[in-house]
Amino acid sequence: EPEVTQTPSHQVTQMGQEVILRCVPISNHLYFYWYRQILGQKVEFLVSFYNNEISEKSEIFDDQFSVERPDGSNFTLKIRSTKLEDSAMYFCASSEAVVAEAFFGQGTRLTVV
């Protein structure tokens, strides 16, 4: 069964450092997303991406965040200067079409120290 894969599964970084979280969406999917979940809280939307551009973003997705699809398979989330409050589980998701079910990767647990 096709699945969304994310690397690394866990990343520890020092405050102020840049991190790149990587995702390989399901191969025939055209819509890509990043969500995050702070421990004990609900899943929150960050950004959606379609046709090589951002189609929607939340207030959380400020200037320190960026997304990129550098090649035909990878989808990345970059956090330029990490803060302690960026510590969370980051989930990548993809869907085949608009108004279709989204499938989530297993997540990257980011810990900022």
Next chain:
Amino acid sequence: RKEVEQDPGPFNVPEGATVAFNCTYSNSASQSFFWYRQDCRKEPKLLMSVYSSGNEDGRFTAQLNRASQYISLLIRDSKLSDSATYLCVVLNNAGNMLTFGGGTRLMVKP
């Protein structure tokens, strides 16, 4: 009013019981709805989409009431493996953003 609201639970039920969860949403223009399941520290996994006419998948039945803006999930004959957090999820009209409820925790006991 929260965009998507759920009773956090926990719902503690014995094996074999029937349990129902409700969820309310604030945007009356929302068109698509889903139930996801999340195990502790794992990713959300799609359980089922929710259609206007209601739909069933094995032991699971989902209903949508647009007039009252609520969605329900019914689980029959609960199994130990059903223990998880159930997330009510609403897709925006543009189809590019999911809004999650805080989840309802279910614990099925032997």
